[in-house]
Amino acid sequence: MVWKKSFWIIRPLSFGHVATVALFLLCTGCVHTVPFTDAKNHIIPGSIATMETVTIGGISKSIWFRGVTQSNPALILLH
Numbered sequence: 001m002v003w004k005k006s007f008w009i010i011r012p013l014s015f016g017h018v019a020t021v022a023l024f025l026l027c028t029g030c031v032h033t034v035p036f037t038d039a040k041n042h043i044i045p046g047s048i049a050t051m052e053t054v055t056i057g058g059i060s061k062s063i064w065f066r067g068v069t070q071s072n073p074a075l076i077l078l079h
Contacts, residue, residue: 036068046070 036047051064065074 033064033066036066044068 033049033051035049036044038044047068048070049066051062053060053062055061067074
């Protein structure tokens with residue numbers, strides 16, 4: 001029955017570690033944007049998929065530009 005006592009000690013620690021890793025991945029998982037690709041996984045020529053940081057009013061903001069063709073105008077809404 002010693003293993004049951006140690007199991008209850010290890011279980012919360014394991015959950016805490018898993019929760020910490022999951023939170024870290026959630027916070028840092030979206031630091032890039034995937035390019036547009038065709039059925040053969042080649043990047044579509046003329047497409048745009050970029051993430052840039054700009055400073056507006058002294059505050060850094062991340063802006064994502066995504067589109068299959070660059071000929072369409074970009075609409076940026078600032079709040």
